[in-house]
Amino acid sequence: xxxxxxxxxxxxxxxxxxxxxxxxxxxxxxxxxxxxxxxxxxxxxxxxxxxxxxxxxxxxxxxxxxxxxxxxxxxxxxxxxxxxxxxxxxxxxxxxxxxxxxxxxxxxxxxxxxxxxxxxxxxxxxxxxxxxxxxxxxxxxxxxxxxxxxxxxxxxxxxxxxxxxxxxxxxxxxxxxxxxxxxxxxxxxxxxxxxxxxxxxxxxxxxxxxxxxxxxxxxxxxxxxxxxxxxxxxxxxxxxxxxxxxxxxxxxxxxxxxxxxxxxxxxxxxxxxxxxxxxxxxxxxxxxxxxxxxxxxxxxxxxxxxxxxxxxxxxxxxxxxxxxxxxxxxxxxxxxxxxxxxxxxxxxxxxxxxxxxxxxxxxxxxxxxxxxxxxxxxxxxxxxxxxxxxxxxxxxxxxx
Amino acid sequence: xxxxxxxxxxxxxxxxxxxxxxxxxxxxxxxxxxxxxxxxxxxxxxxxxxxxxxxxxxxxxxxxxxxxxxxxxxxxxxxxxxxxxxxxxxxxxxxxxxxxxxxxxxxxxxxxxxxxxxxxxxxxxxxxxxxxxxxxxxxxxxxxxxxxxxxxxxxxxxxxxxxxxxxxxxxxxxxxxxxxxxxxxxxxxxxxxxxxxxxxxxxxxxxxxxxxxxxxxxxxxxxxxxxxxxxxxxxxxxxxxxxxxxxxxxxxxxxxxxxxxxxxxxxxxxxxxxxxxxxxxxxxxxxxxxxxxxxxxxxxxxxxxxxxxxxxxxxxxxxxxxxxxxxxxxxxxxxxxxxxxxxxxxxxxxxxxxxxxxxxxxxxxxxxxxxxxxxxxxxxxxxxxxxxxxxxxxxxxxxx
Numbered sequence: 001x002x003x004x005x006x007x008x009x010x011x012x013x014x015x016x017x018x019x020x021x022x023x024x025x026x027x028x029x030x031x032x033x034x035x036x037x038x039x040x041x042x043x044x045x046x047x048x049x050x051x052x053x054x055x056x057x058x059x060x061x062x063x064x065x066x067x068x069x070x071x072x073x074x075x076x077x078x079x080x081x082x083x084x085x086x087x088x089x090x091x092x093x094x095x096x097x098x099x100x101x102x103x104x105x106x107x108x109x110x111x112x113x114x115x116x117x118x119x120x121x122x123x124x125x126x127x128x129x130x131x132x133x134x135x136x137x138x139x140x141x142x143x144x145x146x147x148x149x150x151x152x153x154x155x156x157x158x159x160x161x162x163x164x165x166x167x168x169x170x171x172x173x174x175x176x177x178x179x180x181x182x183x184x185x186x187x188x189x190x191x192x193x194x195x196x197x198x199x200x201x202x203x204x205x206x207x208x209x210x211x212x213x214x215x216x217x218x219x220x221x222x223x224x225x226x227x228x229x230x231x232x233x234x235x236x237x238x239x240x241x242x243x244x245x246x247x248x249x250x251x252x253x254x255x256x257x258x259x260x261x262x263x264x265x266x267x268x269x270x271x272x273x274x275x276x277x278x279x280x281x282x283x284x285x286x287x288x289x290x291x292x293x294x295x296x297x298x299x300x301x302x303x304x305x306x307x308x309x310x311x312x313x314x315x316x317x318x319x320x321x322x323x324x325x326x327x328x329x330x331x332x333x334x335x336x337x338x339x340x341x342x343x344x345x346x347x348x349x350x351x352x353x354x355x356x357x358x359x360x361x362x363x364x365x366x367x368x369x370x371x372x373x374x375x376x377x378x379x380x381x382x383x384x385x386x387x388x389x390x391x392x393x394x395x396x397x398x399x400x
Numbered sequence: 401x402x403x404x405x406x407x408x409x410x411x412x413x414x415x416x417x418x419x420x421x422x423x424x425x426x427x428x429x430x431x432x433x434x435x436x437x438x439x440x441x442x443x444x445x446x447x448x449x450x451x452x453x454x455x456x457x458x459x460x461x462x463x464x465x466x467x468x469x470x471x472x473x474x475x476x477x478x479x480x481x482x483x484x485x486x487x488x489x490x491x492x493x494x495x496x497x498x499x500x501x502x503x504x505x506x507x508x509x510x511x512x513x514x515x516x517x518x519x520x521x522x523x524x525x526x527x528x529x530x531x532x533x534x535x536x537x538x539x540x541x542x543x544x545x546x547x548x549x550x551x552x553x554x555x556x557x558x559x560x561x562x563x564x565x566x567x568x569x570x571x572x573x574x575x576x577x578x579x580x581x582x583x584x585x586x587x588x589x590x591x592x593x594x595x596x597x598x599x600x601x602x603x604x605x606x607x608x609x610x611x612x613x614x615x616x617x618x619x620x621x622x623x624x625x626x627x628x629x630x631x632x633x634x635x636x637x638x639x640x641x642x643x644x645x646x647x648x649x650x651x652x653x654x655x656x657x658x659x660x661x662x663x664x665x666x667x668x669x670x671x672x673x674x675x676x677x678x679x680x681x682x683x684x685x686x687x688x689x690x691x692x693x694x695x696x697x698x699x700x701x702x703x704x705x706x707x708x709x710x711x712x713x714x715x716x717x718x719x720x721x722x723x724x725x726x727x728x729x730x731x732x733x734x735x736x737x738x739x740x741x742x743x744x745x746x747x748x749x750x751x752x753x754x755x756x757x758x759x760x761x762x763x764x765x766x767x768x769x770x771x772x773x774x775x776x777x778x779x780x781x782x783x784x785x786x787x788x789x790x791x792x793x794x795x796x797x798x799x800x
Binding site: 070246268 | 408409410411412413414415418441442443445446448450453454457458461462465466467468469470471472504505507508510511515516517518519522533536537539540541567569603633644645646647648649656658659662665666668669670671672673674675676677678
């Protein structure tokens with residue numbers, strides 16, 4: 001059945017746009033164990049609370065097994081929705097459980113938002129660069145991306161002119177330790193952003209998978225927490241992937257009831273609901289304050305890994321290169337001299353056994369910077385960070 | 401933020417079509433414990449293998465906890481894909497693991513198929529009536545449904561004329577104990593269907609969530625198993641919801657590699673991948689033949705429940721009513737005298753403490769039969785089956 005399979009189906013227009021990217025193909029080799037890969041976006045498995053997860057599944061299955069294995073409501077498990085509402089309220093937002101939708105990973109929130117907010121040709125505002133997974137998710141609904149100008153401090157609220165915001169369905173932003181840059185939006189810009197959004201009637205989608213991974217600087221209020229005062233309309237996405245583990249596929253979304261209604265209907269058609277067992281087990285883990293004990297250990301690990309890579313970069317990268325110094329999260333963003341194309345550099349690096357992600361695919365709705373790259377430091381042993389960065393430094397110095 | 405929330409967003413065209421159905425609103429009352437509900441589509445929780453699930457999660461987390469909690473490949477956990485391929489091959493289909501995509505419940509397969517195969521206005525062929533969840537899933541991609549004529553034996557392969565099939569993206573069919581009718585397509589029609597599909601170049605989507613729940617008659621080969629010989633192109637959806645439990649949200653899809661490629665890319669944008677822990681635990685349960693021991697017990701329970709409802713129907717329903725006698729699965733479909741509108745009947749039944757699902761919403765792309773209804777018998781205790789059916793019988797007799 002595979003011989004003529006290309007002609008077996010009439011694919012939708014959106015599916016015809018899906019193509020396996022060249023970079024994805026190159027990066028497949030990074031799964032080989034001999035490769036030092038800074039390309040991944042995986043959290044460090046040493047930080048996964050395996051025993052707590054095991055104990056929670058055990059308790060749930062022992063005490064409420066049949067409920068945990070039955071269909072559940074599309075909105076999510078009520079105690080977990082209440083926990084999320086309380087968790088967000090403790091951070092300064094005013095959230096009721098009815099505004100919370102439990103997701104099969106926060107990536108699903110991006111898909112559902114695309115489904116209910118994007119028509120072909122709809123304008124969607126994005127940071128430059130932005131999270132590739134979100135660009136891919138939204139792309140299936142065929143929006144017209146427009147880049148919001150930014151600098152090393154992240155997006156520039158004053159660049160949100162009425163013209164840029166006109167008819168935009170929303171602005172997608174990651175204020176904390178952004179993927180891919182590691183940048184954090186400072187407090188003044190956060191205030192200015194929600195005020196601009198309120199003035200322009202522009203919904204903000206705040207994606208915050210890394211917010212709990214802060215290991216430097218002071219915690220800042222999220223856009224949702226600032227929204228109430230400013231009268232802005234903020235949709236907030238959160239995830240258990242970086243605080244507990246990504247293999248559970250559990251996230252959540254908080255939004256105005258009118259949007260939740262539509263998203264619930266879309267989610268019902270998409271996957272009925274998120275696994276009851278997973279929701280009940282995670283609730284069992286977090287309900288008594290486990291994260292307050294657990295997260296400091298995770299943050300400390302990430303801080304050390306980050307510090308080690310920053311040290312290696314300053315030793316081995318040429319003076320003409322610059323990079324971000326993240327206050328949390330998993331990524332460092334490097335800007336090389338303008339003549340260096342990091343997609344070409346990647347091919348050379350792979351030959352030397354080192355991988356990273358070139359920056360260009362993270363740009364949408366504007367000009368891409370081909371001299372940029374993303375480094376992830378969290379899963380690579382420290383001696384390999386040093387060796388890998390040294391190789392990259394040599395290749396950059398020799399690049400022509 | 402909720403006061404003016406209706407005007408806070410510009411919804412997509414597909415989202416504006418999403419409306420909370422009147423029936424869904426009525427059926428919300430069926431969650432009240434005093435209601436005898438034949439409306440549900442829930443499997444019987446007494447059949448859930450809670451201990452086996454608990455032991456499997458324990459083993460996986462003890463032996464491979466970090467892997468189980470890490471991100472995994474979008475295609476699915478390789479040993480589980482291989483198990484599915486072997487399981488389908490044992491039923492007469494020739495399937496390689498590369499043709500298997502693991503899903504977050506088989507409902508997700510419907511959404512992904514809609515995503516990659518349906519453009520606004522695309523023709524999609526459906527049985528009459530058909531599974532409501534599939535109609536809702538596909539509807540988000542704005543197809544034009546066309547009904548394939550059917551009789552009490554299910555869809556009529558000879559009705560698949562070149563005109564009806566022309567430009568159709570696929571035909572969606574449930575050959576075994578269909579939801580909502582409980583009908584099973586006989587062997588002759590299965591052969592005729594795959595032959596017609598091959599001749600017409602029409603892809604078939606075979607949805608088989610209930611196939612393992614056969615408690616009467618001989619097992620019949622699925623459309624995928626018959627496809628190879630006929631040269632037909634069959635996409636098969638399977639689920640662990642009715643063999644293990646729905647709360648796990650785990651299913652799979654088997655298709656030609658060209659379609660799998662597109663679906664994998666669409667799934668990556670949709671939810672990255674299905675939970676690693678769930679996949680590994682389910683593989684741990686099924687790998688050594690657990691289902692062969694477990695399913696006979698589940699089938700026997702369903703058989704008894706079905707028999708009990710059939711008995712009650714023949715005692716309490718008037719002679720002018722007719723109903724299907726399912727060979728498996730969870731549903732009986734009742735056809736009442738033509739003057740009875742089952743949506744009106746439902747309102748009367750709810751007042752008397754009994755619920756069911758009216759038949760009309762299950763029809764798409766053709767005329768709906770307003771005198772039909774669906775009864776689910778699996779989760780209702782036997783004495784309540786009798787009492788509930790008696791009430792319905794009285795209301796039907798008194799209907800005017």
